[in-house]
């Protein structure tokens with residue numbers, strides 16, 4: 001297994017060398033929130049000029065948790081695609097596509113599933129945490145499908161948060177086993193650890209739709225204000241005049257992302273008590289709305305032209321399939337299961 005990682009503030013690959021490939025995936029959960037935007041999307045947008053990017057909307061992964069309700073997927077996929085493009089992913093530079101429209105994902109998943117043992121998967125923290133509620137074969141095999149997603153494009157790097165790093169090690173491990181068992185086909189992918197701002201939700205927990213504590217990218221300016229007004233703050237600062245502790249406050253964490261000089265114009269006045277929480281939240285609302293306005297405008301334009309969005313997904317699918325078919329030909333040939341291929 002590889003334990004080499006890099007962060008995106010390290011130098012990017014030498015442009016004279018081979019251009020590397022990145023695979024990024026996101027589940028179709030419907031319209032995204034600012035945690036997704038700041039934690040993943042903005043980073044992908046920054047990477048698309050230096051790497052071959054494959055941005056996959058992983059609908060099959062979504063089914064592992066919610067297999068009884070597939071009819072919601074179409075609209076959710078559409079919303080995620082809209083957010084991808086509105087945030088700045090350029091379909092000319094990166095393939096934006098739906099996982100299940102490239103059936104090679106499932107084929108490689110099956111072939112990879114022979115190379116890993118059930119106890120190894122059973123010990124992964126993400127499975128252990130949820131196995132009480134989700135103990136299906138599909139959920140157990142989720143990281144194997146993830147390994148297939150990555151290796152199908154022979155990706156060099158996968159931008160992830162620290163909590164997903166083990167899954168990238170697993171993908172590299174499976175790719176290495178394949179290479180050793182048959183013939184070298186795969187690069188050993190590495191995590192591209194992303195420096196992401198900590199974005200907490202209105203209840204001071206991780207921002208998540210499932211906690212209903214999130215700020216949707218597509219919220220109106222008024223809705224954004226309303227959500228911010230409901231935000232948890234430093235519990236020791238009850239009223240204006242009380243000294244506050246910005247380092248304990250999720251509103252301040254958002255100022256760190258959206259305000260130009262929070263250390264100079266928010267923290268001192270919070271600490272001294274001069275700034276009250278309501279005024280602080282309204283300053284934040286103004287800055288956040290200003291930053292999100294161009295993305296929201298692009299979003300509503302795209303929603304008016306759904307065919308364009310589905311076309312982007314079709315073009316992405318064709319590009320992804322081309323690359324996937326090429327890699328799968330090598331896989332079948334290495335395994336000697338290309339029965340009608342040339343004699344070797």
Ligand code: SF4
Pocket residue numbers: 233234237244245246249250251252266270271275276277278280281
């Ligand atoms: S003034 Fe702002 S940073 Fe300070 S506790 Fe209130 S909301 Fe948080």
